[in-house]
Amino acid sequence: MATRTLAVLSAGLGQPSSTRLLADRLSAAAARLLEARGLSTTVEVVEVRDVARDLADHLVAGATTPALRRALETVQGADALVAVSPVFAASYSGLFKTFVDVVDRDSLRGVPVLLGATAGTQRHSLVVDHALRPLFSHLGALVVPTGVFAAPEDWAGGGGDPLAARADRAGAELADLVAARAPRRTVDPYDAAPDFAALLAGGR
Amino acid sequence: MQFGVFTVGDVTADPTTGRTPTEHERITAMVAIAKKAEEVGFDVFATGEHHNEPFVPSSPTTMLGFVAAQTERLLLSTSTTLITTNDPVKIAEDYAMLQHLAEGRVDLMMGRGNTGPVYPWFGKDIRDGIALAVENYALLRRLWTEHTVDWEGRFRTPLQSFTSTPRPLDDVPPFVWHGSIRSPEIAEQAAYYGDGFFANHIFWPKEHFVRLVDFYRRRYEHYGHGSADQAVVGLGGQVFVRKNSQDAVREFRPYFDNAPVYGHGPSLEEFTEGTPLTVGSPQEVIDKTLTFREHFGDYQRQLFLIDHAGLPLPVVLEQMELLGSEVLPTLRRELDAMRPAHVPEAPTHASRVAAARARAAGASTTTDATAGAVA
Numbered sequence: 001m002a003t004r005t006l007a008v009l010s011a012g013l014g015q016p017s018s019t020r021l022l023a024d025r026l027s028a029a030a031a032r033l034l035e036a037r038g039l040s041t042t043v044e045v046v047e048v049r050d051v052a053r054d055l056a057d058h059l060v061a062g063a064t065t066p067a068l069r070r071a072l073e074t075v076q077g078a079d080a081l082v083a084v085s086p087v088f089a090a091s092y093s094g095l096f097k098t099f100v101d102v103v104d105r106d107s108l109r110g111v112p113v114l115l116g117a118t119a120g121t122q123r124h125s126l127v128v129d130h131a132l133r134p135l136f137s138h139l140g141a142l143v144v145p146t147g148v149f150a151a152p153e154d155w156a157g158g159g160g161d162p163l164a165a166r167a168d169r170a171g172a173e174l175a176d177l178v179a180a181r182a183p184r185r186t187v188d189p190y191d192a193a194p195d196f197a198a199l200l201a202g203g204r
Numbered sequence: 205m206q207f208g209v210f211t212v213g214d215v216t217a218d219p220t221t222g223r224t225p226t227e228h229e230r231i232t233a234m235v236a237i238a239k240k241a242e243e244v245g246f247d248v249f250a251t252g253e254h255h256n257e258p259f260v261p262s263s264p265t266t267m268l269g270f271v272a273a274q275t276e277r278l279l280l281s282t283s284t285t286l287i288t289t290n291d292p293v294k295i296a297e298d299y300a301m302l303q304h305l306a307e308g309r310v311d312l313m314m315g316r317g318n319t320g321p322v323y324p325w326f327g328k329d330i331r332d333g334i335a336l337a338v339e340n341y342a343l344l345r346r347l348w349t350e351h352t353v354d355w356e357g358r359f360r361t362p363l364q365s366f367t368s369t370p371r372p373l374d375d376v377p378p379f380v381w382h383g384s385i386r387s388p389e390i391a392e393q394a395a396y397y398g399d400g401f402f403a404n405h406i407f408w409p410k411e412h413f414v415r416l417v418d419f420y421r422r423r424y425e426h427y428g429h430g431s432a433d434q435a436v437v438g439l440g441g442q443v444f445v446r447k448n449s450q451d452a453v454r455e456f457r458p459y460f461d462n463a464p465v466y467g468h469g470p471s472l473e474e475f476t477e478g479t480p481l482t483v484g485s486p487q488e489v490i491d492k493t494l495t496f497r498e499h500f501g502d503y504q505r506q507l508f509l510i511d512h513a514g515l516p517l518p519v520v521l522e523q524m525e526l527l528g529s530e531v532l533p534t535l536r537r538e539l540d541a542m543r544p545a546h547v548p549e550a551p552t553h554a555s556r557v558a559a560a561r562a563r564a565a566g567a568s569t570t571t572d573a574t575a576g577a578v579a
């Protein structure tokens with residue numbers, strides 16, 4: 001069975017965190033629906049809190065720790081991404097944005113992405129669409145139509161588990177995109193030599 | 205193996221006293237450091253080039269010419285010369301002049317420069333950085349190796365029947381290193397020409413630079429300049445050394461913690477773990493420097509950054525004395541003993557002139573090639 005890698009970017013601050021809980025539900029749904037389309041999935045989770053200090057050091061002092069490099073490579077090299085942030089001040093959290101800021105430009109271009117957010121109140125439910133979606137549009141990612149927002153009452157279940165229904169719909173949308181695409185080939189810049197003859201000839 | 209010091213020429217307040225040196229003090233301190241380098245047994249002094257505060261070295265050939273007049277053996281170099289924003293014609297002429305005045309004790313390191321506004325100040329666009337580095341350097345080489353040049357390119361006024369003067373000393377231009385921290389294109393350029401490649405790995409983890417240097421070595425071999433392990437590699441590193449480790453760490457910590465480049469970030473211990481920074485005893489400097497060879501293979505030039513972050517001149521000179529007496533002799537002995545016979549030393553003017561004459565002699569036995577014409 002062909003395999004795809006699914007990176008999970010979770011920016012919850014607590015442990016355990018409801019953000020991670022949502023990220024796990026979304027990635028599980030996506031993995032299950034990929035399997036239904038004949039693709040097995042390797043899920044790799046990046047907890048942004050684990051590299052919070054590394055991110056700050058990277059920004060102010062240019063230092064890149066091995067842990068931060070691994071986290072960036074996981075996100076930059078995946079076939080698809082599930083990205084979930086808690087809502088702070090009516091938007092994604094600063095820590096989530098800091099990680100996204102450090103991701104290589106263009107590494108998410110054309111990559112299928114499922115977005116999620118968690119908050120303490122339902123009134124933030126549009127954050128996925130008015131904050132996260134524009135951010136990932138800017139990065140050129142292929143964001144699936146269904147974003148999944150979870151407020152406290154979503155964890156109470158009841159009423160047929162509406163969160164699960166949304167997760168399945170978003171997961172199916174992500175699985176369709178991933179299944180329709182060839183596996184991601186990440187190009188190691190040191191494997192292939194740049195075309196120096198073209199550079200010398202004045203090519204850009 | 206060549207050992208040297210390289211300076212960025214930052215004017216930084218001493219965090220322990222709050223005092224900031226004047227530009228004049230900093231410039232004269234850099235000259236004192238260069239002279240000390242020769243006195244204590246370093247081979248190379250290299251100065252950066254910057255056109256923005258708080259850095260003073262905007263005119264490397266003026267400084268290096270002044271140092272050349274007061275030294276006899278020291279190799280004078282740059283770290284780096286901006287191949288993107290400088291006119292390659294002026295680089296060709298300035299460094300050929302310096303080469304004559306210094307009796308050949310000159311090489312230089314090309315870099316793109318990483319300060320955004322410098323590009324527009326000199327009429328260039330940072331987005332053209334790689335293309336500028338490639339075109340300008342190609343022209344620079346032609347100006348140094350061909351007497352009369354007709355040339356047209358994207359970035360500079362065309363040249364017709366132009367001869368750059370003075371011609372390089374003995375018709376052999378200075379050896380060139382290319383410095384880069386992340387661009388395979390620049391490593392490729394160094395390999396293409398058979399020039400040296402310098403990895404200034406002072407900020408980033410070594411794994412990144414190991415891949416970059418390995419790439420350069422592979423491509424050096426690909427272009428037929430020799431085997432990969434014969435490629436000419438230089439490395440950066442920074443040290444603070446005292447007789448014993450605890451004194452070094454205690455004395456250097458306030459400078460590290462407040463350094464404009466890496467202060468207020470990782471701890472001194474974390475930074476030492478992840479980068480070439482060594483703060484400790486002479487033996488610790490020796491041990492860590494020897495690990496560079498394990499990671500990067502046999503290499504030709506090690507440059508140390510010693511005079512940054514507001515360290516006062518007397519403290520810098522003390523570091524250099526300790527390095528000269530207790531570190532360099534051991535490092536030279538150990539590295540030379542480990543280096544296989546087929547791995548060359550860094551090129552010098554004398555070795556390059558000898559190689560050029562050998563080539564010319566070889567050529568003249570089969571053709572009427574003009575003596576002195578050098579590729």
